[in-house]
Amino acid sequence: MADLRINAEWMAAASGDPEIAATAALLSMSIDDISLTRNQDVWAKTVRENVFVSAYPLAVWFASSWWRLNHEPLPTQQPGHDWRMSHEVGAANHGFVWPRVVFIPDGESVHVWAGPSGTAEQSVQYLQGLDSPRTVSLCGFQQSIHRFIQSVLSRLDAREIGETNLAQLWSILQEDLGDPQTSRRRKLEAELGFDPEECPEDTLEAALRWETEVGNAALSELAPAVSSSGHSPDLTTLGQLATADGIVGAPPIGSDYIDHLDHGAPWERAVHDARSLRRKIGNVSDPLPSARVHQLLGLSSAAVANWSPPASRSPVAVAIPTDGRHLKFVPRKRNAVGQRFELARFLGEYLRPSGAENRWLASTDLGTFRQKYQRAFAAELLCPLHALLSFLDDDFSSYAVEEAAAEFGVSEQVVWNLLLNNGLIHHHWPQHLPYQMAA
Numbered sequence: 001m002a003d004l005r006i007n008a009e010w011m012a013a014a015s016g017d018p019e020i021a022a023t024a025a026l027l028s029m030s031i032d033d034i035s036l037t038r039n040q041d042v043w044a045k046t047v048r049e050n051v052f053v054s055a056y057p058l059a060v061w062f063a064s065s066w067w068r069l070n071h072e073p074l075p076t077q078q079p080g081h082d083w084r085m086s087h088e089v090g091a092a093n094h095g096f097v098w099p100r101v102v103f104i105p106d107g108e109s110v111h112v113w114a115g116p117s118g119t120a121e122q123s124v125q126y127l128q129g130l131d132s133p134r135t136v137s138l139c140g141f142q143q144s145i146h147r148f149i150q151s152v153l154s155r156l157d158a159r160e161i162g163e164t165n166l167a168q169l170w171s172i173l174q175e176d177l178g179d180p181q182t183s184r185r186r187k188l189e190a191e192l193g194f195d196p197e198e199c200p201e202d203t204l205e206a207a208l209r210w211e212t213e214v215g216n217a218a219l220s221e222l223a224p225a226v227s228s229s230g231h232s233p234d235l236t237t238l239g240q241l242a243t244a245d246g247i248v249g250a251p252p253i254g255s256d257y258i259d260h261l262d263h264g265a266p267w268e269r270a271v272h273d274a275r276s277l278r279r280k281i282g283n284v285s286d287p288l289p290s291a292r293v294h295q296l297l298g299l300s301s302a303a304v305a306n307w308s309p310p311a312s313r314s315p316v317a318v319a320i321p322t323d324g325r326h327l328k329f330v331p332r333k334r335n336a337v338g339q340r341f342e343l344a345r346f347l348g349e350y351l352r353p354s355g356a357e358n359r360w361l362a363s364t365d366l367g368t369f370r371q372k373y374q375r376a377f378a379a380e381l382l383c384p385l386h387a388l389l390s391f392l393d394d395d396f397s398s399y400a401v402e403e404a405a406a407e408f409g410v411s412e413q414v415v416w417n418l419l420l421n422n423g424l425i426h427h428h429w430p431q432h433l434p435y436q437m438a439a
Helices: 018-022 055-064 066-071 081-087 138-158 165-178 180-191 201-214 216-228 236-243 266-281 290-296 301-306 336-351 369-382 385-392 398-408 412-421
Strands: 004-010 024-031 039-041 046-048 051-054 100-105 109-115 124-126 134-137 247-249 317-321 327-330 361-363
Touching (some): 004 138, 018 024, 018 055, 018 138, 055 066, 055 138, 066 100, 066 138, 066 180, 201 216, 216 236, 216 361, 216 369, 247 301, 290 301, 361 369, 369 412, 398 412
Antiparallel strands (some): 024 051, 317 327, 317 361
16 A cells, blocks of 8 residues: 655745644645655755645645545546536645646545646646546545644644634534544445535435435445436435346355455455356356356356346346345346346455454446456456466457457456456556546
């Protein structure tokens, strides 16, 4: 995990509102040893690792965006203005030029993206970004922000400026964090895409009711996936899935069937677990028939073949407990290859250790830790990397990838992703950022 550092070297300022002038500083932000504030001062013609700004607007932005920064994942579509205002450092604004940095949580950590920025009209040109996102633990991210805000508040106190918007925001946040019920509501509001107390009460109450049936963990996957897809944030989609026809199965195995890796990145845990399962079933590298996947989930292959998804497209797929042993699977993929991969994802999610009883299983397109785990588990289970590389024999052409996809019963995109994620081919991130941004 990377280490996020935000430091302020206090400076004197002769103008501006009291809290702005009092917190004038040379600000530095870095990930490990990589400076995200390395810049060229166009007027002074100097290059520095820190930038002269007021720390106050940034502290206010962190405090006001806290819940969404920690709990709102990247939507599956191009993020809108509201999402970007809560995740891009530039939203701190107040007339200062901020580095192009984006914070994206995945449920267990926060991914930091950064790219160089600056236009001809700006006095500050940021020179350095990240060639790939860095991952900061959720706890580490929170501690870094906490330390920074406390340093700004201490500076204001030292300058005898105590009654500020920042102090009020921080006090309210600490109260909310100290109350488990309020904290859960704030987290759920963020997952639905709302700032604190801005979620319609009926929407929030509906989500809280669903939480008792779906489970906390599953709702944290389903709520942002449904709301960010353009579907109603009151989660009526879940009601439709609950009453939809599905494929009922009783998996004959449980989480204790395989050895699990309980640390590391989601893909590391997933690859370990998928290989453990393959060893257990006595098939280390050969293509895995769909009938075997069905068997591991307790499903009838005939029932899978005869099932059709609902006419309306759903942003999520679920598996719903019907009693102590059975699950009703409601996939969303319509083609055989996609549905096979989706069922393999459900298998990985089902085998994950969990203290929750009768929990829903949720499969979405989001980039949360659980969804990354599912995708990596399914890819390794259906298309083991070492077997894939042996089949390709150093030929990464589109024709070879097409043949490999047919051999292992996965999409070509799964093969490309395996090659990409294992460093065998390279992806050039647009502007070093997770989505398209203006210059």
